[in-house]
Amino acid sequence: MSADSHAEITITAFESSPDRGRGLARDMPVRWALEEAGRPYAVRLVSFETMKQPAHCALQPFAQIPTFEEGDLALFESGAIVFHIAERYTGLLPTDANARARAIAWMFAALNTVEPPIANRVIAMFVEGDKSWAEERLAIVDQRIRDRLGDLSARLGDADWLDGAFSAGDLLMVSVIRRLSASGLLDEYPNLTAYVARGEARPAFQRAFAAQLAVFTASTEQSGGKG
Amino acid sequence: MSADSHAEITITAFESSPDRGRGLARDMPVRWALEEAGRPYAVRLVSFETMKQPAHCALQPFAQIPTFEEGDLALFESGAIVFHIAERYTGLLPTDANARARAIAWMFAALNTVEPPIANRVIAMFVEGDKSWAEERLAIVDQRIRDRLGDLSARLGDADWLDGAFSAGDLLMVSVIRRLSASGLLDEYPNLTAYVARGEARPAFQRAFAAQLAVFTASTEQSGGKG
Numbered sequence: 501m502s503a504d505s506h507a508e509i510t511i512t513a514f515e516s517s518p519d520r521g522r523g524l525a526r527d528m529p530v531r532w533a534l535e536e537a538g539r540p541y542a543v544r545l546v547s548f549e550t551m552k553q554p555a556h557c558a559l560q561p562f563a564q565i566p567t568f569e570e571g572d573l574a575l576f577e578s579g580a581i582v583f584h585i586a587e588r589y590t591g592l593l594p595t596d597a598n599a600r601a602r603a604i605a606w607m608f609a610a611l612n613t614v615e616p617p618i619a620n621r622v623i624a625m626f627v628e629g630d631k632s633w634a635e636e637r638l639a640i641v642d643q644r645i646r647d648r649l650g651d652l653s654a655r656l657g658d659a660d661w662l663d664g665a666f667s668a669g670d671l672l673m674v675s676v677i678r679r680l681s682a683s684g685l686l687d688e689y690p691n692l693t694a695y696v697a698r699g700e701a702r703p704a705f706q707r708a709f710a711a712q713l714a715v716f717t718a719s720t721e722q723s724g725g726k727g
Numbered sequence: 728m729s730a731d732s733h734a735e736i737t738i739t740a741f742e743s744s745p746d747r748g749r750g751l752a753r754d755m756p757v758r759w760a761l762e763e764a765g766r767p768y769a770v771r772l773v774s775f776e777t778m779k780q781p782a783h784c785a786l787q788p789f790a791q792i793p794t795f796e797e798g799d800l801a802l803f804e805s806g807a808i809v810f811h812i813a814e815r816y817t818g819l820l821p822t823d824a825n826a827r828a829r830a831i832a833w834m835f836a837a838l839n840t841v842e843p844p845i846a847n848r849v850i851a852m853f854v855e856g857d858k859s860w861a862e863e864r865l866a867i868v869d870q871r872i873r874d875r876l877g878d879l880s881a882r883l884g885d886a887d888w889l890d891g892a893f894s895a896g897d898l899l900m901v902s903v904i905r906r907l908s909a910s911g912l913l914d915e916y917p918n919l920t921a922y923v924a925r926g927e928a929r930p931a932f933q934r935a936f937a938a939q940l941a942v943f944t945a946s947t948e949q950s951g952g953k954g
Contacts (some may be wrong), residue, residue, distance in 0.1 A: 562840050573825045580832035598800045605807035612838040633860040655788040658852040
């Protein structure tokens with residue numbers, strides 16, 4: 501499975517993504533960044549079993565996806581891979597030094613301030629969903645998410661992007677908060693809903709989304725529609 | 728309160744840190760990075776009330792510390808500030824392009840893969856500590872932490888640092904996992920305990936730690952030892 505078998509860049513992605521093609525796995529921001537940068541890439545699909553094998557763990561110490569390989573460079577961690585792409589190619593970071601530093605601040609804010617409560621929602625719902633206290637805890641987690649979204653909404657205001665032109669900071673922030681689309685939480689913040697929609701409308705996002713969806717569709721066809 | 732009132736760099740920190748001077752607040756990695764880079768800095772202390780005011784939120788949209796100001800650049804998010812310092816001065820990132828990209832990968836891994844379960848331990852113990860399910864949930868969270876620490880321990884092996892020389896990746900990783908020092912969890916991984924000790928033994932860490940401790944000591948003296 502590859503987007504371009506002659507590509508110099510190879511990433512890894514789930515053979516069968518648990519999100520069923522909704523583009524919520526962490527290969528999605530990497531695909532999106534590569535599309536924004538106009539770089540072709542190949543994809544090596546890994547199963548949950550393959551991910552735990554030494555060959556994959558040599559690339560990804562925490563047995564996760566995605567990884568990034570290009571020549572003699574091997575990288576892991578989606579934020580770092582997006583940053584590497586943003587630094588190496590044009591279109592994802594401003595050239596002005598201060599604006600660039602601020603865009604990078606939004607990258608870290610997306611992953612280290614906004615994402616943690618959102619990731620905890622997945623844990624509260626699915627990993628701990630069978631606990632007697634699941635419902636009570638989900639309400640607590642949702643309030644923490646609202647705290648972050650409220651601050652983010654206030655800062656964004658009626659701007660299109662977080663700080664001037666679209667940047668890798670927006671790419672990661674949209675990637676993080678669109679995980680809430682099915683929850684209804686985003687609906688409380690119309691400017692954030694519009695922000696996510698602007699991100700998803702970008703041609704590069706669309707191409708990345710279609711590519712990851714094609715993997716899921718192929719995996720369900722192979723398993724007779726039961727994937 | 729300032730480490731150097733003529734410094735061009737100003738950061739913010741808690742007026743009265745909830746960790747009581749143990750250097751676990753997020754100004755600590757920024758102080759440490761500035762010390763590694765040999766840059767003087769001033770500190771503006773903020774209270775929990777001040778942090779919520781518009782003046783601070785203009786600098787930090789999520790009403791947190793630290794912030795970083797230098798000339799006409801204002802930054803927030805500790806990971807981004809450490810990266811900015813690492814990029815601008817020598818000693819925190821390798822010059823070889825591939826080694827630099829890998830060090831940055833460890834920065835993101837520290838903050839986006841290793842820290843989330845550790846931050847959840849604080850939530851489970853202190854924020855949700857009064858819940859009937861607190862103990863049951865803490866055991867679940869601790870297992871997730873062990874999963875990450877096990878992977879990290881395996882990757883580190885008997886090396887001094889994660890990838891060659893000490894880097895901003897190690898600075899953030901040590902900052903993140905030393906938060907577990909009081910928990911006993913780190914003791915299960917002797918090479919990680921030694922890794923944290925190596926980080927804490929660096930003169931730059933020692934200076935940063937002393938500076939943040941001095942803030943706490945002063946705050947308790949001002950409040951008659953009850954701070």
